[in-house]
Amino acid sequence: xxxxxxxxxxxxxxxxxxxxxxxxxxxxxxxxxxxxxxxxxxxxxxxxxxxxxxxxxxxxxxxxxxxxxxxxxxxxxxxxxxxxxxxxxxxxxxxxxxxxxxxxxxxxxxxxxxxxxxxxxxxxxxxxxxxxxxxxxxxxxxxxxxxxxxxxxxxxxxxxxxxxxxxxxxxxxxxxxxxxxxxxxxxxxxxxxxxxxxxxxxxxxxxxxxxxxxxxxxxxxxxxxxxxxxxxxxxxxxxxxxxxxxxxxxxxxx
Numbered sequence: 001x002x003x004x005x006x007x008x009x010x011x012x013x014x015x016x017x018x019x020x021x022x023x024x025x026x027x028x029x030x031x032x033x034x035x036x037x038x039x040x041x042x043x044x045x046x047x048x049x050x051x052x053x054x055x056x057x058x059x060x061x062x063x064x065x066x067x068x069x070x071x072x073x074x075x076x077x078x079x080x081x082x083x084x085x086x087x088x089x090x091x092x093x094x095x096x097x098x099x100x101x102x103x104x105x106x107x108x109x110x111x112x113x114x115x116x117x118x119x120x121x122x123x124x125x126x127x128x129x130x131x132x133x134x135x136x137x138x139x140x141x142x143x144x145x146x147x148x149x150x151x152x153x154x155x156x157x158x159x160x161x162x163x164x165x166x167x168x169x170x171x172x173x174x175x176x177x178x179x180x181x182x183x184x185x186x187x188x189x190x191x192x193x194x195x196x197x198x199x200x201x202x203x204x205x206x207x208x209x210x211x212x213x214x215x216x217x218x219x220x221x222x223x224x225x226x227x228x229x230x231x232x233x234x235x236x237x238x239x240x241x242x243x244x245x246x247x248x249x250x251x252x253x254x
Contacts, residue, residue, distance in 0.1 A: 003168035005031035010045035032162035062169035
């Protein structure tokens with residue numbers, strides 16, 4: 001049955017023939033069928049790429065039951081190197097999965113990641129040739145082509161029928177995933193009614209909720225496309241672009 005367990009992994013490779021630059025290909029696929037739901041190139045895998053793959057899946061197919069990954073530091077916190085991952089101290093990815101009710105399963109052996117490894121052997125063989133035939137030489141063009149052209153063709157050729165028919169995907173009708181599948185961090189507001197986040201100063205606009213937010217604790221959401229938002233409790237105060245410029249003000253002062 002599809003949607004019971006999804007795998008996510010990344011493969012570092014020189015994906016463009018004639019270019020030795022290596023990129024990480026981040027792939028999210030279904031355990032039951034080996035169908036790829038998300039695949040894209042990025043400089044280096046990490047928290048943002050993991051959340052991006054999850055957004056691709058949930059926005060298109062819905063919520064699923066379990067998520068199987070390696071024990072990379074963006075997936076799990078491991079108190080003692082080489083030993084079991086923490087069940088209580090969560091990464092941003094772990095926190096998001098818990099909020100969505102998705103079980104996060106850690107791989108403890110290379111053999112346990114066999115499905116992903118087989119998929120990457122196929123992709124490393126095919127994709128460089130496919131990119132060359134399509135005249136693709138940039139990451140941006142490659143990612144558009146992967147989504148629009150390659151993934152449907154790959155699934156038609158390599159996906160298998162599940163042992164059990166049906167789907168375990170569940171629609172998130174409220175769209176809660178949009179505010180969960182992002183990086184969330186708390187900040188204390190400074191005396192100038194601003195916060196600092198990743199070397200960017202974010203100005204909190206005037207609000208009808210209170211005269212200012214100095215010394216209060218607010219929550220920053222960083223989305224996979226680089227946009228930002230500030231929340232005070234349940235109240236969304238403002239949206240910002242990746243450079244920190246205000247896009248939308250909420251709860252405007254009268």
